Amino acid sequence: VWCMMGYVCLCTDATLQVDISDALSERDKVKFTVHTKSTLPNFKQNEFSVVRQHEEFIWLHDSFVENEDYAGYIIPPAPPRPDFDASREKLQKLGEGEGSMTKEEFTKMKQELEAEYLAIFKKTVAMHEVFLCRVAAHPVLRKDLNFHVFLEYNQDLSVRGKNKKEKLEDFFKNVVKSADGVLVAGVKDVDDFFEHEKTFLLEYHNRVKDASAKSDRMIRSHKNAADDINRIASSLYSLGTQDSTDVCKYEHTHKIEARVAADEDLKLADLLKYYLRESQAAKDLLYRRSRSLVDYENANKALDKARAKNRDVLQAETSQQLCCHKFEKISESAKQELIDFKTRRVAAFRKNLVELAELELKHAKVKGLVTVRSR
């Protein structure tokens, strides 16, 4: 698994290893084979596999988000839905236009599109795998019962996707959350660490979003240019003015341009996309903490009022203690989570930027070699 997480712990942790060993792409869904190796006593066997679909991953993720006990953790972001629509559309268009191009062109373009499809496929598998690995690596989340069921239960979990009503509910929940978020963000935090984190995350998240969008656009242009070069190479070939070696050079240039675009996509765009989601998850954590702080402060006020009126004091005290305890627990784990987030982020960026530079260099050198030889 190439690591958005920045560290390679998962493979070396023998107690629980999770990976996606296989995947099948059917017409409108993808079936992932989730493979687990574990020495933990919770599981019936040491090694086993189940088949899961995207909706089941989402169900697992949502169960974490809705679990109050996990309020103090950065919930690993859910993998994005597998989206082959664009690729399928292109393949379809190609099929329709088959009559208007030569056999070679058609074969070539088909190969290209199939390669693209494969790349998207691999990516979606990776995204789903990273999610599971993050959960498996988290000291608390890995013990979650739903997670174990997800890994082990070899029947369909029967989690249908959300219906319209539920989606609407989600929508409103998010609206409330953002409104709340604004309110909560306005409250200055006593704790310097969290105050700094809040400011930082807000700005960082927006910048990552922008960078992610711009990198997507850049890579799309790059792919378009690579496609053009492909078409030009075929045309040059059929012109016959060039001997085939020249055209081969040109074609190689294309393959490399396409590869550069693909690598940029992987190392840069995916990295940014992932951290967009992670920074959102971190923001959500801060939000939950702020909410619990607000609840704590409200409980305090309620306790004061109860004491003043000398009514339901015990109740108010218990409530206040609960809130206080919850807030402190969240604050403590949140602090660690945010520090870990930074460590992961720096490591992931480092790894990906280094690999990006190395790949770019490799491609540039090979390309240079190719074209210089043609003289």
Place this chain on the structure above:
Amino acid sequence: MADTARDPPPESTDFQELEDGEDLFPEPAATQESGPASLPAEDISTNSNGPKQDSLFDDDPEDLFAEATEEVSLDSPERDVLLSDGPSPAITPITPPTSVITPRIGLAHDDMFTHSSFDEIEEEEGGDSFDIHIAVSDPEKVGDGMNAYMAYKVTTKTSLSLFKTDEFSVKRRFSDFLGLHSKLASKYLHIGYIVPPAPEKSIVGMTKVKVGKEDQSSNEFVEKRRSALERYLMRTVKHPILLKDPDVLQFLESSELPRAVSTQALSSAGLLRMVNKAADAVNKMTIKMNESDAWFEEKQQHFENLDVQLRKLHASVESLVCHRKELSVNTAQFAKSAAMLGNSEDHTALSRALSQLAEVEEKIDQLHQDQANADFYLFSELLGDYVRLITAVKGVFDHRMKTWQKWQDSQLLLQKKREAEAKLQFTNKPDKLQQAKDEIKELEGKVQQGERDFEQISKTIRKEVSRFEKERVKDFKTIIIKYLESLVQTQQQLIKYWEAFLPEAKAIS
């Protein structure tokens, strides 16, 4: 579609890597072209004198007279109009007398050339020795408002004795080029020479320039046009026959040139040209030629295919230019975004690395921009030229068909006259009979001329086509190599940038 997922990041597993053993950069390519490249002249050789000039003006009386008695048919009005157009009435008669009679002499001397001197030329030019280089430069706006125009400096460097000096320049405007082309076309196209087409008019483009907008797009337009004019002249002088044409020499050498009025798009001559073009198109459809020569049939098909392919290629290259420009813009935007991200990153080393990344991407966007220009000026414009050239080639084939048609028509007429004469034999009309006999004699001459013309044009076309194909292959080879060299430049730059960035990325801890 079942697929397995396990695969490390695309580490080029299915890509055959070339050996690293070879020296990467045997010698640096020509200095980086920062702007559009102009086609360089071919290398100077030892060939100093072209074929003798005397042969130019030898008269071939028979041919002259044959021309004079030709009936005016649909295909000649264009030529006739332009004939009278030679020295435009509105202009001071600076033109040397030769240009008045050139159209006729043109035909004559062509005969000479194709028989002897042409071969001579080919032999002397054997190894691509071609000692003339033309540069079009220094576009400057003359005048104001809608009457304004761009004047270009045309500099010729040569050691051919055809010219009075080794190096000289003149000022020309766009319509002068068009005028030159129309003169050459009128003289040579109908006898089978592939006359390079002039760059296209652009009312929109010129209006912008006239109106005086000093912005990027009008600068690009002027540069595009300048480059096109240069290529046009070089292509014209590369043609051994056209090089010696007095109009060409005059164009290159004379400090003043009569204004070519009839090249204006909306002039009466322009309208007449359009009408003739339409008439020609109709005619072409109705001529059914018995092609006895398989070579011509094959070549015509070949050029039809070439036309289609070149157009497609041209479209792809234009698309590439567009996408690369887009890529350049998007890369610049990403660079800015990455810089912002670096700013907000609170880990110092990562922040610095991200800023460096932003700088690298900014430089890369400039590279993309330059590459797009190279794509355009080297590649796309060349393709555009060839698409137009192919049209000229097809035109030449059409002229052959018309020549054939004329010959056939004469033959038919002759036959009719003979039949009429035969009938007259039995009547008692001696004077009519004599008239018929005279007409027949005349027609026989015409038929012979028609046949000669047809054979001539066929022969010329064969030579022209072979020359054209050679040039085309050479041009394309040259361009591709230039293009690949520009890619190498880009690669070298990329390597520099990423090599500078790598340690920064590694320094993150």
